[in-house]
Amino acid sequence: MSIFSKDVFQVSPSLICLDMTDVLNQVKELEAAGVNLLHIDILDGHFSPSMPLGFELVKQLKPKTKLAFECHVMAKDPEYFVDELIACGVEQIAFHMETTDHVDGLINKIHNAGIRAGVAIKPSTPISSLEYIIEKCDCVLLMLINPGYASSAGESQVSYAARKIMDLQKLISRCNPNCLVEVDGRISLKNMEDFPQYGVNLYVGGTTCIKRNDIGGSIIKVNEALEKGKSNIGR
Numbered sequence: 001m002s003i004f005s006k007d008v009f010q011v012s013p014s015l016i017c018l019d020m021t022d023v024l025n026q027v028k029e030l031e032a033a034g035v036n037l038l039h040i041d042i043l044d045g046h047f048s049p050s051m052p053l054g055f056e057l058v059k060q061l062k063p064k065t066k067l068a069f070e071c072h073v074m075a076k077d078p079e080y081f082v083d084e085l086i087a088c089g090v091e092q093i094a095f096h097m098e099t100t101d102h103v104d105g106l107i108n109k110i111h112n113a114g115i116r117a118g119v120a121i122k123p124s125t126p127i128s129s130l131e132y133i134i135e136k137c138d139c140v141l142l143m144l145i146n147p148g149y150a151s152s153a154g155e156s157q158v159s160y161a162a163r164k165i166m167d168l169q170k171l172i173s174r175c176n177p178n179c180l181v182e183v184d185g186r187i188s189l190k191n192m193e194d195f196p197q198y199g200v201n202l203y204v205g206g207t208t209c210i211k212r213n214d215i216g217g218s219i220i221k222v223n224e225a226l227e228k229g230k231s232n233i234g235r
């Protein structure tokens with residue numbers, strides 16, 4: 001079964017939340033804990049006012065791990081960043097549809113490189129904006145906080161998260177049942193228990209659910225929460 005199957009519910013730990021002074025060992029801990037995916041935020045410091053990760057880190061890390069890389073491009077001009085990720089040989093790229101005039105063309109470019117393609121949208125971007133692109137998306141990444149503000153004490157997960165996920169699922173069911181739903185932004189164990197019933201497969205794991213000083217223990221708790229979530233489906 002593909003790790004990107006609709007039947008798989010899993011966490012994708014965020015590289016940026018790991019200990020950058022010991023990143024390779026921490027990635028190996030994720031592997032040992034049974035994780036399949038690594039979430040990589042690619043930032044320009046403008047669209048998302050956060051410090052970026054260097055492409056050199058991504059390039060050097062890729063051949064040293066069995067984890068698949070799924071990348072979230074948060075940049076005002078994503079084309080350059082997408083080109084670099086294609087060269088790195090990552091498995092999935094999602095870029096913000098708010099940042100380019102040629103959403104369809106950029107998805108085509110990623111697909112032509114043999115890589116899964118998707119779009120990400122900010123909390124305030126309506127689901128209706130996906131109407132004429134959803135057929136081409138392998139995934140849609142819903143931001144549940146504003147990009148770049150995860151460390152801001154006053155920034156909490158949006159109150160309308162469940163409603164937005166359900167609206168997305170209606171569109172997916174109608175136009176592209178194979179499209180995965182991914183959520184990002186203060187993702188908690190409670191989210192992992194609640195959101196599978198709405199059709200969320202991928203959960204970006206940050207500091208709210210993965211502790212860098214206890215990666216193995218954190219993944220055990222994550223898997224327990226996802227199992228609870230799967231048991232709620234259809235109830």
